[in-house]
Amino acid sequence: MLRSCTAGLRSIWALRGRREGAPRLSMDLQPARRLFSTEKVIHKDWALPNPSWSKDLKLLFDQFMKKCEDGSWERLPSYKRRSTQESEDFKTYFLDPKLVEEAQLFTRGFEDGLGFEYVIFKNNDEKRTVCLFQGGPYLQGVPGLLHGGAMATMIDIALGSCTGGAVMTANLNINFKRPVPLCSVVVINSQLDKLEGRKLFLSCNVRSVDEKTLYSEATGLFIKLDPEKSST
Numbered sequence: 001m002l003r004s005c006t007a008g009l010r011s012i013w014a015l016r017g018r019r020e021g022a023p024r025l026s027m028d029l030q031p032a033r034r035l036f037s038t039e040k041v042i043h044k045d046w047a048l049p050n051p052s053w054s055k056d057l058k059l060l061f062d063q064f065m066k067k068c069e070d071g072s073w074e075r076l077p078s079y080k081r082r083s084t085q086e087s088e089d090f091k092t093y094f095l096d097p098k099l100v101e102e103a104q105l106f107t108r109g110f111e112d113g114l115g116f117e118y119v120i121f122k123n124n125d126e127k128r129t130v131c132l133f134q135g136g137p138y139l140q141g142v143p144g145l146l147h148g149g150a151m152a153t154m155i156d157i158a159l160g161s162c163t164g165g166a167v168m169t170a171n172l173n174i175n176f177k178r179p180v181p182l183c184s185v186v187v188i189n190s191q192l193d194k195l196e197g198r199k200l201f202l203s204c205n206v207r208s209v210d211e212k213t214l215y216s217e218a219t220g221l222f223i224k225l226d227p228e229k230s231s232t
């Protein structure tokens, strides 16, 4: 699995015109300014295939895109930055104005293939989502395995995608049942179990593509923000 991951990295480097096979695992440390200078990068939808996606991920993506054709499912776009409206909804205030320009969703902060590669599909009628996730080599915990914190991050995002609107995670409870091999693809099935006032109770499971391995199970409590209260 790691071998195919390394091969993937090499092809990414080759695409960028680097010498193939150069043992360079560090990201280009470009000044943040340059990263944020092009509107194109900011407004790019990152929940679409790129050359780092494995065959498994592309295949599942195509299957779900077919399900979207009759309108029962939709692919959720994903951007590096929150819109101004979202920042308003969350009533968050940046102390440093520079941060307004530079802050970005940290799952989208890695170069293609190195971190979180994922796409989420939503079925509004069934109040559930499916997240297809490939964790790259920079998300390593125990050698060869995905870090539990990276898995927790994706679970949080997957559960959050079932909610809609301005919500925050109040509680996340995860049972890690099997380790996830680095660079493998997992499928996170999430659903809204119960809505009680401002409280949304959600659950999910994380499985292998062939559904034979149950990697994790989790529950989460999300709270709809009270418009009268500030988030900071």
Ligand SMILES: CCCCCCCC(=O)SCCNC(=O)CCNC(=O)[C@H](O)C(C)(C)COP(=O)(O)OP(=O)(O)OC[C@H]1O[C@@H](n2cnc3c(N)ncnc32)[C@H](O)[C@@H]1OP(=O)(O)O
Pocket: 156, 157, 160, 161, 168, 169, 170, 171, 197, 198, 199, 221, 223, 224, 225, 226, 229, 231
């Ligand atoms: C696409 C991108 C997706 C990104 C997803 C990422 C999501 C995140 O990571 S969010 C960041 C992590 N979370 C946080 O920082 C949240 C920090 N906590 C808070 O800000 C607040 O506690 C917050 C907003 C959750 C709730 O505060 P507030 O709105 O004042 O609600 P509050 O009145 O305390 O509680 C409302 C209800 O929820 C219950 N509740 C609140 N927290 C909990 C909890 N941890 N466990 C159980 N119940 C809880 C309360 O008991 C109350 O219940 P009831 O209505 O029955 O009396």
